[in-house]
Amino acid sequence: MTARPLLIVGAGGLSRETLSAVEAVNSVSPQWTMLGFLDDDPALHGRYVQRRPVLGPLDLVHDHPDAAVVMTIASIHNPGTRRRIVQRLALPAERYATIVHPAASVAAGAEVGPGSVFLAGSVVTAPQVIGSHVVVMPNTTITHDDHIHDYVMFASGVLVSGFVTVCESAYLGTGAMIRERLTIGAEALVGMGAVVLNDVPPGEVWVGNPARHLRTAHRPNHFVA
Numbered sequence: 001m002t003a004r005p006l007l008i009v010g011a012g013g014l015s016r017e018t019l020s021a022v023e024a025v026n027s028v029s030p031q032w033t034m035l036g037f038l039d040d041d042p043a044l045h046g047r048y049v050q051r052r053p054v055l056g057p058l059d060l061v062h063d064h065p066d067a068a069v070v071m072t073i074a075s076i077h078n079p080g081t082r083r084r085i086v087q088r089l090a091l092p093a094e095r096y097a098t099i100v101h102p103a104a105s106v107a108a109g110a111e112v113g114p115g116s117v118f119l120a121g122s123v124v125t126a127p128q129v130i131g132s133h134v135v136v137m138p139n140t141t142i143t144h145d146d147h148i149h150d151y152v153m154f155a156s157g158v159l160v161s162g163f164v165t166v167c168e169s170a171y172l173g174t175g176a177m178i179r180e181r182l183t184i185g186a187e188a189l190v191g192m193g194a195v196v197l198n199d200v201p202p203g204e205v206w207v208g209n210p211a212r213h214l215r216t217a218h219r220p221n222h223f224v225a
């Protein structure tokens with residue numbers, strides 16, 4: 001197989017984790033030729049992150065029409081960020097790479113959308129729908145009959161029981177646990193360590209065991225792409 005050029009959008013922590021996953025994939029079978037990172041912070045341009053160059057701003061994706069792209073910018077407090085950047089770049093779906101670390105386990109038959117990233121130790125136990133631009137960090141387990149919508153972010157060690165729906169751009173913090181048959185609303189934020197026993201309405205922040213509403217609004221303008 002010919003290795004396809006790859007651009008990583010963003011140059012932060014998730015970007016470096018994604019690069020490590022790409023390198024792990026390549027160590028099994030070369031699939032990607034890493035061109036570099038793209039970031040809108042001019043201070044990063046020309047610098048190296050994990051030995052790879054930051055080539056310039058995000059819009060350089062259009063100067064590399066043959067390159068695959070993976071979006072690794074995320075903000076806990078500004079959950080629409082990922083969707084807004086993908087909309088701004090306006091790339092066709094086939095431009096986006098799906099990255100599955102060789103130490104992740106995604107059940108055969110799972111329908112995974114373009115641009116999604118599965119880091120080491122993440123597990124999808126049975127075929128189900130996982131949307132586009134979803135990030136699954138290490139040791140998160142997504143079990144049977146879940147439905148994960150676009151732009152959802154799972155931090156490390158999240159445990160999702162069966163028949164759970166996680167709506168667009170929700171963020172599930174480190175070590176959260178979700179009871180079966182619940183719905184986590186769009187742009188909701190579940191805090192680290194939460195034990196979720198009820199549906200979480202859209203846009204709400206829930207924490208604790210059992211998880212309870214902390215506040216409705218996200219912190220405004222914590223990060224603006």
Ligand SMILES: CC(C)(COP(=O)(O)OP(=O)(O)OC[C@H]1O[C@@H](n2cnc3c(N)ncnc32)[C@H](O)[C@@H]1OP(=O)(O)O)[C@@H](O)C(=O)NCCC(=O)NCCS
Nearest residue numbers: 076155156172173174189190191192193194205207208214
């Ligand atoms: C939920 C969260 C977003 C709240 O952050 P915040 O807005 O800065 O809130 P604060 O730290 O000011 O805490 C507000 C209150 O909620 C409590 N709280 C915050 N996070 C909590 C959590 N995860 N579980 C239980 N209580 C929590 C605080 O103790 C505080 O309570 P108090 O008012 O009685 O003192 C954050 O704590 C969190 O869990 N983030 C996810 C982290 C994560 O998973 N990161 C992965 C990165 S890869």
